[in-house]
Amino acid sequence: MDTDDWALRAAELDAADPLRTYRDRFLVATDDDVVAYLDGNSLGRPLRASAGRLNDFVTKAWAGRLIRGWDEEWLDLPLRIGDRLGETVLGAAPGQSTIGDSTTVLLYKLIRGAVELRPGRSEIVIDTDNFPTDRYVVEGIATELGLSVAWVRTDPRGGIEPGLLEPVLTERTALVVLSHVAYRSGHLADAATITRQAHDAGALILWDLCHSAGSVPIALDDWGVDLAVGCSYKYLNGGPGSPAFGYLRHDHQQLFRQPVWGWMGRADAFEMGPGYEPAEGVRRLLSGTPAILGMLAVQDSLDLIAEAGMPALREKSIVLTEFAIDLHRAWLEPLGVELASPTDPARRGGHVTVEHPAFRALLDRLWARGVIPDFRAPQGLRLGLSPLSTSFAEVLAGLAVIRDELAQLPPASSSTA
Ligand SMILES: Cc1ncc(COP(=O)(O)O)c(C=O)c1O
Numbered sequence: 491m492d493t494d495d496w497a498l499r500a501a502e503l504d505a506a507d508p509l510r511t512y513r514d515r516f517l518v519a520t521d522d523d524v525v526a527y528l529d530g531n532s533l534g535r536p537l538r539a540s541a542g543r544l545n546d547f548v549t550k551a552w553a554g555r556l557i558r559g560w561d562e563e564w565l566d567l568p569l570r571i572g573d574r575l576g577e578t579v580l581g582a583a584p585g586q587s588t589i590g591d592s593t594t595v596l597l598y599k600l601i602r603g604a605v606e607l608r609p610g611r612s613e614i615v616i617d618t619d620n621f622p623t624d625r626y627v628v629e630g631i632a633t634e635l636g637l638s639v640a641w642v643r644t645d646p647r648g649g650i651e652p653g654l655l656e657p658v659l660t661e662r663t664a665l666v667v668l669s670h671v672a673y674r675s676g677h678l679a680d681a682a683t684i685t686r687q688a689h690d691a692g693a694l695i696l697w698d699l700c701h702s703a704g705s706v707p708i709a710l711d712d713w714g715v716d717l718a719v720g721c722s723y724k725y726l727n728g729g730p731g732s733p734a735f736g737y738l739r740h741d742h743q744q745l746f747r748q749p750v751w752g753w754m755g756r757a758d759a760f761e762m763g764p765g766y767e768p769a770e771g772v773r774r775l776l777s778g779t780p781a782i783l784g785m786l787a788v789q790d791s792l793d794l795i796a797e798a799g800m801p802a803l804r805e806k807s808i809v810l811t812e813f814a815i816d817l818h819r820a821w822l823e824p825l826g827v828e829l830a831s832p833t834d835p836a837r838r839g840g841h842v843t844v845e846h847p848a849f850r851a852l853l854d855r856l857w858a859r860g861v862i863p864d865f866r867a868p869q870g871l872r873l874g875l876s877p878l879s880t881s882f883a884e885v886l887a888g889l890a891v892i893r894d895e896l897a898q899l900p901p902a903s904s905s906t907a
Pocket residue numbers: 592593594595621623624669673698700701721734
């Protein structure tokens with residue numbers, strides 16, 4: 491197919507896309523210079539509704555209600571948003587999800603609490619390609635508590651598979667910490683099977699849902715997951731630094747203790763009494779004053795996801811990533827680019843990574859031309875395709891610029907840059 495045929499194909503896919511009108515719900519800057527935004531899996535675009543919500547909050551709720559806002563609404567907001575997230579995205583019944591802290595801090599709180607639910611067990615299992623913060627937090631806690639870390643060696647172009655985990659699980663395993671969608675390759679783990687495996691070994695499991703929440707269907711309750719965390723600034727469009735979410739299964743709440751004993755996670759916070767006694771339920775994950783401003787925009791995203799429906803989102807996500815891979819094969823592969831994501835759509839999340847030694851040097855050129863993917867060292871270009879805000883024409887435009895830039899490289903730098 492020549493370029494015109496591909497353009498026709500993109501136009502057909504856009505015309506047939508049942509979610510195509512959702513793009514209009516996103517805000518575009520007045521001086522917009524973006525040709526293709528391919529990084530919604532690092533920072534999602536803002537929704538138009540969020541601009542109004544944030545403005546209203548400052549001018550009405552904050553300015554008008556002042557301190558009364560805490561009693562009237564804000565103290566319960568982390569749990570209310572948590573429940574809505576549970577219902578819309580996580581497959582979690584109410585009372586198990588909340589929002590607050592960064593992903594890193596919540597990982598620390600949940601992992602520390604989880605290993606204490608398995609006394610006598612002394613090992614945490616994690617994979618070598620998990621996101622850095624997950625690995626560092628696990629290593630830090632292991633050092634702090636005198637535990638060992640068992641590493642599952644994963645293929646950076648693939649991800650965690652049940653067969654890889656099997657030999658590492660032992661009677662020493664307290665907790666398994668894995669990412670549902672691998673941040674680099676986009677590999678989608680079989681969370682139901684792996685959760686069962688961990689349980690068969692008597693261990694608990696924590697899933698990092700940063701790259702899957704709002705992109706692939708999740709069923710935490712049905713899968714029997716113990717704990718989960720995730721960011722709200724990627725496919726959940728919460729904005730830079732919006733708080734993370736945490737899930738703590740009902741069955742564990744009574745015995746669960748997290749390590750940051752703050753007043754907001756205490757039973758009857760405003761009693762301000764002596765000693766710490768955890769609040770009932772998932773509220774015990776809280777520590778200090780919740781970042782209300784930071785969590786507002788997620789509500790608009792959840793409304794939109796509920797309206798569109800996760801199955802439709804997933805369907806579009808698959809077609810988007812298939813289209814990107816088809817273009818890669820036609821345009822980039824002949825220029826020496828390699829696919830670093832699973833080819834099976836059932837094992838792939840919402841992003842596609844392609845690799846070439848020149849990509850690091852090329853990134854500035856791509857940004858200058860309004861094409862915004864992510865670069866992940868050592869040589870990966872990550873194409874994040876948010877199903878509600880990305881069009882097929884945008885994918886086409888982005889890959890066309892990547893192809894042009896690669897084709898213009900002097901011969902030496904096309905292999906060694
Ligand atoms: C899989 C995964 N886990 C954790 C994080 C880190 O989260 P935070 O920086 O919000 O603490 C990210 C992204 O930043 C991520 O992709």
